[in-house]
Amino acid sequence: MSLAKSDPYLRRYTLGERINHWLVAISFVLLVLSGLPFFHPFFWSLTGLFGGPTMTRILHPWIGLFMVLMFAIMAVRFFKESLIRRHDIQWLKQINDVLLNRDEKxxxxxxxxxxxxxxxxxMLGCISLLLITGVMIWQPLVGEAMPITLRRLASLGHAYIAFLAIVTLIVHIYSGxxxxxxxxxxxxxxxxxxWARHHHDLWYEEEMEKERKHREISRRHDSSGQEAP
Ligand code: HEM
Structure with missing residues (x-):
C-alpha cells in the first residue's frame, strides 16, 4: 500500500482502451488514404498503397466496417466521460482563455x-452518417438496389461528412x-x-478521493488482521 501512496502517476487509459483507440486511429487513417483517390484525381496515386484502383475500391468499405466496429466499442467505453456537463458550457464560453493559455481563469x-x-x-455523428451513406453507395452489395437519386445524394453527403471528420481529426491531433x-x-x-491536477483538476480530485478511500480500507484491513490473533 505504501507503493500507491508514493506513486506519482495516475492511470488515464487501460491497455484495452489504448489498443482500441490506436486501432480506430490506424483504420481511420487507412480509410482516409483509400477514400481520397475517389474524392479527387489529385489523390489517385494513393491507390498504389492498396494494390491499385480496383483493390482500393474493394478494400475501402471493409476498412470502413472495421473502423466502425472499433469506434463503436470505443464510443461505448468513453460514453460516460464524454457527457456534456454544466462546467463544460462555461469552458466553451471561455474559449478565448483556452486559446490564450490562461488556464487559471x-x-x-x-x-x-x-x-x-x-x-x-x-466523430460519433460523422461516423454514423459515414456508415449509413457508405452502405447506400456500396456497389455491388447494396448500391444497385438504391434509387439513383438517393445514391447520388448519399455519395455527396459521404464526401462532405468525410471532410468534416478529417478536419475534426486534424483538430484532435493538434490538441494532443x-x-x-x-x-x-x-x-x-x-x-x-x-499533469492531471494542471489539466483536469476535477478528475484529479476524484482520483485522489478514490486513492484515499482505497488506502483507508487497506489500513483498516491491515489493523483488523493484526488484531485477529
Ligand atoms: C490518427 C491519429 C490519432 C492520434 C494521434 C490521436 C491521439 C490521441 C491522444 C493523444 C489522446 C489522449 C488525449 C488525453 O487523454 O488528453 C486521444 C484520445 C482520444 N481519441 Fe484520439 N487520436 C487519433 C485518432 C483518433 C480517431 C480517428 C478518433 C475517433 C474517430 C479518436 C478519438 C479519441 C477519443 C474519443 C479520445 C478520448 C477523449 C479525448 O482525449 O479526446 N482519435 N487521441
Whole structure:
C-alpha cells in the first residue's frame, strides 16, 4: 500500500482502451488514404498503397466496417466521460482563455475537457452518417438496389461528412500535440499527478478521493488482521 501512496502517476487509459483507440486511429487513417483517390484525381496515386484502383475500391468499405466496429466499442467505453456537463458550457464560453493559455481563469475540468467531448460527439455523428451513406453507395452489395437519386445524394453527403471528420481529426491531433503529456497518456496509459491536477483538476480530485478511500480500507484491513490473533 505504501507503493500507491508514493506513486506519482495516475492511470488515464487501460491497455484495452489504448489498443482500441490506436486501432480506430490506424483504420481511420487507412480509410482516409483509400477514400481520397475517389474524392479527387489529385489523390489517385494513393491507390498504389492498396494494390491499385480496383483493390482500393474493394478494400475501402471493409476498412470502413472495421473502423466502425472499433469506434463503436470505443464510443461505448468513453460514453460516460464524454457527457456534456454544466462546467463544460462555461469552458466553451471561455474559449478565448483556452486559446490564450490562461488556464487559471478556466472552470474546473473533469477527465475530458469540453473540446475533447466535442470531438467525441462530432466523430460519433460523422461516423454514423459515414456508415449509413457508405452502405447506400456500396456497389455491388447494396448500391444497385438504391434509387439513383438517393445514391447520388448519399455519395455527396459521404464526401462532405468525410471532410468534416478529417478536419475534426486534424483538430484532435493538434490538441494532443498542444497539451504536452497527452500522447504519453494514450501510449503508456498513465499521466503524472501534476499533469492531471494542471489539466483536469476535477478528475484529479476524484482520483485522489478514490486513492484515499482505497488506502483507508487497506489500513483498516491491515489493523483488523493484526488484531485477529
Ligand atoms: C490518427 C491519429 C490519432 C492520434 C494521434 C490521436 C491521439 C490521441 C491522444 C493523444 C489522446 C489522449 C488525449 C488525453 O487523454 O488528453 C486521444 C484520445 C482520444 N481519441 Fe484520439 N487520436 C487519433 C485518432 C483518433 C480517431 C480517428 C478518433 C475517433 C474517430 C479518436 C478519438 C479519441 C477519443 C474519443 C479520445 C478520448 C477523449 C479525448 O482525449 O479526446 N482519435 N487521441
Amino acid at each position: 478556466l472552470p474546473p475540468v473533469g477527465k475530458n475537457n469540453a473540446g475533447q467531448k466535442l470531438v467525441y460527439w462530432l 500535440m498542444w497539451v504536452k503529456g497527452s500522447f504519453q497518456a494514450m501510449v503508456r496509459g498513465r499521466v503524472s499527478k501534476a
